[in-house]
Amino acid sequence: MLTDRKVSLMMISTKGTYALRVMIDLAQHENEGYISLKAISDRQQVSMKYLESIVSLLNKGGLLTSLRGKDGGYMLKKPAEEYHIGEILRLTEGGLMPVSCHGFSEGDEECRNVNSCLTFPMWQKLDTLINDYLDKVSLRDLLDGNI
Amino acid sequence: MLTDRKVSLMMISTKGTYALRVMIDLAQHENEGYISLKAISDRQQVSMKYLESIVSLLNKGGLLTSLRGKDGGYMLKKPAEEYHIGEILRLTEGGLMPVSCHGFSEGDEECRNVNSCLTFPMWQKLDTLINDYLDKVSLRDLLDGNI
């Protein structure tokens, strides 16, 4: 039986980049209390409705503190240096980029026997590379241009 | 005026993975003369027509030698160790993953002045990281499991 091994590489879409902009915006307004979606929407020029779906992910992921009602909004839960880009992107980019190796076809003796895919280790290593880098960059690093 | 800077990250779809399988297949049958699309299609279980569009890119990119007509087909132009995964993927994945920074909105003093995007350097570095790695892995490395 051929096992089907997959690697899911990080994928970056607007959802992820907007999420970063939200996080940056919140970081830039630390210590100003709760920031409303409207304020972020105005500053970042993204519709409130679209932001809503993105911020919702960040909030459910435990990255933010929220307050309902008048003067409510969102705040960072931790100082900016304790957030890393990797976790933000993995949270919002639910749909990743799957790279699968099907173990080649019937005719391929080598691959059937080894039951592995020749490209699989490469994808794995690439995936590790990407995530390791993005996990080293903090939100504070972005704000400070410390890249 | 706000400039709109973009980075295009490597994107991996079936087009790219099939291209790799084709290249691996051709490498596994080095010194057997021209290999027809039909042979590759049979071995790799991908329709000839789809393979055609992919091989066409590889061929136009100068990675292959082709011969039309009866007993025609494709051959690697160089030994497998002289091909690197990066060039193969960049060739076939014409559509990349664009990550743009719009320089934030009107309200953001910092970003207007510096005329740059806070996330831009990170995307650039990530892009470099990915391409550097894939440019170090050769086709031969894949065949030998030398990852």
Place this chain on the structure above:
DNA sequence: CCAATTCCTATACAACCTATAGGATATTAT
């Protein structure tokens, strides 16, 4: 000539990303 094969262009389908819309409910400040 004939068969095999590359080469070229067009097209259809599905999936997904992007974004918007509307509304119902809960919570908070004043």
Place this chain on the structure above:
DNA sequence: ATAATATCCTATAGGTTGTATAGGAATTGG
């Protein structure tokens, strides 16, 4: 009480892109 706001839900529409197929023209070897 009222206004403002988060929270939650569903639906939907447009556009883009990935995936794959189809048909035929040009070329080559025998």
